[in-house]
Amino acid sequence: MQxxxxxxxxxxxxxxxGYQCNSPKGIPFSTPNVRDIRSRSEMPRNGSFSCLSGxxxxxxxxxANTNICNGVIGAEILPSLxxxxxxxxxxxxxxxxxxxxxSSSLQxxxxxxxxxxxxxxxxxxxxxxxxxxxxxxxxTDGLFNGMEVQVAGGAAGEDRVQAVCSEENGxxxxxxxxxxxxxxxxxxxxxxxxxxxxxxxxLQDRESKQDIARxxxxxxxxxxxxxxxxxxxxxxxxxxxxxxDSIKYTSAESLMKKTADRKMEVLSDSFRxxxxxxxxxxxxxxxxxxxxxxxxxxxDRPDLVSIGSCVLVVFLHGDDLYTLNLGDSxxxxxxxxxxxxxxxxxxxxxxxxTDSHTVDNEVERNRLLxxxxxxxxxxxxxxxxxxxxxxxxxxVGYLKKEKLxxxxxxxxxxxxxxxxxxxxxxxSLNVHKVxxxxxxxxxxxxxxxxxxxxxxxxxxxxSYISSNPYGDxxxxxxxxxxxxxxxxxxxxxxxxxxxxxxxxxxxxxxxxVIVIILGTNHRTSKASTCV
Numbered sequence: 001m002q003x004x005x006x007x008x009x010x011x012x013x014x015x016x017x018g019y020q021c022n023s024p025k026g027i028p029f030s031t032p033n034v035r036d037i038r039s040r041s042e043m044p045r046n047g048s049f050s051c052l053s054g055x056x057x058x059x060x061x062x063x064a065n066t067n068i069c070n071g072v073i074g075a076e077i078l079p080s081l082x083x084x085x086x087x088x089x090x091x092x093x094x095x096x097x098x099x100x101x102x103s104s105s106l107q108x109x110x111x112x113x114x115x116x117x118x119x120x121x122x123x124x125x126x127x128x129x130x131x132x133x134x135x136x137x138x139x140t141d142g143l144f145n146g147m148e149v150q151v152a153g154g155a156a157g158e159d160r161v162q163a164v165c166s167e168e169n170g171x172x173x174x175x176x177x178x179x180x181x182x183x184x185x186x187x188x189x190x191x192x193x194x195x196x197x198x199x200x201x202x203l204q205d206r207e208s209k210q211d212i213a214r215x216x217x218x219x220x221x222x223x224x225x226x227x228x229x230x231x232x233x234x235x236x237x238x239x240x241x242x243x244x245d246s247i248k249y250t251s252a253e254s255l256m257k258k259t260a261d262r263k264m265e266v267l268s269d270s271f272r273x274x275x276x277x278x279x280x281x282x283x284x285x286x287x288x289x290x291x292x293x294x295x296x297x298x299x300d301r302p303d304l305v306s307i308g309s310c311v312l313v314v315f316l317h318g319d320d321l322y323t324l325n326l327g328d329s330x331x332x333x334x335x336x337x338x339x340x341x342x343x344x345x346x347x348x349x350x351x352x353x354t355d356s357h358t359v360d361n362e363v364e365r366n367r368l369l370x371x372x373x374x375x376x377x378x379x380x381x382x383x384x385x386x387x388x389x390x391x392x393x394x395x396v397g398y399l400k401k402e403k404l405x406x407x408x409x410x411x412x413x414x415x416x417x418x419x420x421x422x423x424x425x426x427x428s429l430n431v432h433k434v435x436x437x438x439x440x441x442x443x444x445x446x447x448x449x450x451x452x453x454x455x456x457x458x459x460x461x462x463s464y465i466s467s468n469p470y471g472d473x474x475x476x477x478x479x480x481x482x483x484x485x486x487x488x489x490x491x492x493x494x495x496x497x498x499x500x501x502x503x504x505x506x507x508x509x510x511x512x513v514i515v516i517i518l519g520t521n522h523r524t525s526k527a528s529t530c531v
Contacts, residue, residue: 057478089150160186304397322430328446330448353430357424357428359379460477461476489507
């Protein structure tokens with residue numbers, strides 16, 4: 001898909017990428033500036049989405065601090081993941097090659113970084129990921145067993161966005177990393193988290209296969225039937241089945257199917273829990289490795305201790321939509337209330353699939369107060385220790401470890417850090433079963449929701465795609481945000497966009513949006529990133 005300049009602003013670079021699921025009939029796109037990025041060869045549709053649309057706009061002026069981890073993330077890993085002008089088809093690597101590169105670089109550039117110290121009690125969550133045998137299990141195991149995937153990604157200010165799709169295996173991975181105080185944490189996540197998740201998914205997939213084998217006692221479906229059929233045979237000669245025998249066989253067959261269904265339901269639930277656990281463990285591993293890197297480099301770069309990122313991961317596998325989040329980015333589902341499944345005729349409503357981890361959330365605020373009974377002021381001026389509105393985040397080590405706080409000088413250092421950590425890295429996890437009533441999902445950083453409520457965002461997207469079936473709803477959302485931000489400031493949209501990044505942060509935040517259209521209705525889509 002060719003790039004499209006959708007905002008004309010002096011001194012800005014515009015890039016775009018997009019994805020349309022393969023049409024089984026090879027239906028061409030209707031718009032002249034969009035081309036099919038898939039081959040025309042037929043592939044089975046295993047997923048439950050038809051396309052995605054995305055847009056990102058920067059407000060912060062930030063340098064890409066690609067020197068972290070000796071520059072390997074910025075120089076070698078991120079370029080292989082980022083494809084700002086189109087989705088890029090890449091083979092499914094047989095091993096975690098990108099992390100192999102990172103691990104080798106860390107071993108040679110930072111003493112002992114690739115073997116971060118284990119916790120006193122062994123835990124797979126804190127044991128260094130770089131110590132694991134990266135070639136086993138391979139990412140070709142289980143649901144990642146595919147010939148190729150489509151990847152795209154980019155940066156807007158301190159935000160990072162990624163999307164990876166495998167139609168062959170029916171899954172879609174989307175992530176928004178909303179960085180703050182710098183882009184290092186978001187870059188680290190963009191360079192490592194996806195591969196780390198794959199590693200833990202592969203482990204979980206192997207365990208699931210073993211569970212299935214144990215649940216069926218090693219018997220295939222045909223072997224089950226043979227087992228029940230043996231009871232109405234005599235030696236090698238089948239006896240003429242009586243009415244009682246027929247009823248017995250039918251009852252046995254029905255019982256076997258019901259038993260198998262119950263076992264598979266249990267296994268499906270176990271698999272879902274395994275996926276959620278894999279997401280959690282991967283995030284924990286990334287946090288451990290990032291903070292260890294910060295400790296090694298903070299003498300030269302003390303600013304690293306204050307750099308962090310919110311995390312939002314959406315993983316769609318078949319009809320299961322998984323979410324993981326830290327911070328205040330959101331995934332909002334648009335679904336029909338009381339809909340006729342055939343024509344989606346109900347009232348469209350917005351359902352937030354993620355929790356908001358901020359001090360404005362009473363649940364989060366109370367949790368923070370309960371976890372720090374000896375600190376009379378864990379919240380100061382509406383922020384955690386007077387520094388952050390978010391209560392959970394990746395990185396931001398100075399609010400988690402005293403020695404990282406000590407690396408800061410003067411007013412930057414937190415006074416009275418009595419009982420760290422004050423910022424949690426425990427994510428909110430959720431799985432939603434996609435139904436025919438579900439229409440689309442909006443995945444966005446908090447910059448979007450500074451201007452629109454969940455309901456307003458859903459209404460805007462629904463109205464747009466109803467009248468523009470081949471348009472880009474994410475781009476439309478960003479444009480509507482710009483109009484609203486400009487009106488609030490007393491500017492025109494063009495005047496607002498002419499304000500340089502950095503100064504424009506006064507009027508709006510970095511904004512990243514992805515819209516995932518659910519179901520199998522084929523429509524074109526584009527994704528745009530304005531950096």
